[in-house]
Amino acid sequence: MMKRAKSKPEPLPAPTPGGPRHVAIIMDGNGRWATQRGRPRLFGHHAGAKRVREIVEACPDVGVEYLTIFAFSTENWKRTQVEVAGLMSLFRRYITKETRSLSEFGVRVRFIGDRVRLDDKLIKLMNELEEATTHNTRVHLTIAINYGGRDEVARATKRLAQDVAKGVLDPEQVDEETLPRYLDTYVLPDPDLVIRTSGEARISNFLLWQSAYAEYEFIDTLWPDFTREEFGGLCASYGGRDRRFGAVKT
Secondary structure (H helix, E strand, O other): OOOOOOOOOOOOOOOOOOOOOEEEEEOOOHHHHHHHOOOOHHHHHHHHHHHHHHHHHHHHHHOOOEEEEEEEEOOHHHOOHHHHHHHHHHHHHHHHHHHHHHHHOOEEEEEEOOOOOOOHHHHHHHHHHHHHOOOOOOEEEEEEEEEOHHHHHHHHHHHHHHHHHOOOOOHHHOOOOOHHHHOOOOOOOOOOEEEEOOOOOOOOOOOOOOOOOOEEEEOOOOHHHOOHHHHHHHHHHHOOOOOOOOOOOO
């Protein structure tokens, strides 16, 4: 369950006017965090899962309505069989353990990504969690599992092409406003801020279409060490950025 820390955490900065409504996070560094401590990589993944709980709970305090986290990419299948199996087991345990607490905290959970390669038990748990939290509105948590930005666009384009072939959609109507309706994130606003932990400065095939005008923060902190205070600080600094979306202020 989502248990509160025993000691009362320091209050976060008040939401900054113009702060991010939607934050997306590439949660990187679990394996290195564990290696630094002489532990197996899966130990780091378990620590990272606990960190998700803290960041979700911090969202209302800093004015973040939507949080999207990158849990498992389409490329992560290339990792060792032991690590992949361990991650899938962790996902099942996380969903089973957190469903009640997520719902009580007012979290609406969605999953994005291609579910074809996922096992039936995990898919069932994902569906049940989405259903159990469908009426919640305090925080919209989206978890990307077996997700890749290129794969998402390819799948969306295939569905769009099928509608064109069936006569449901006129090819002349296809534009940059049409394609997003076929993406996994069609019900979500585009992310305002994308954070990547662990010091790597790349986007790793995450929300390629949606992040066209997102602000990015690449920070050195490994994901299991990423605190609610650091999260709050990044959200506060976002509010001071000059967002022009290609235009020039007059």
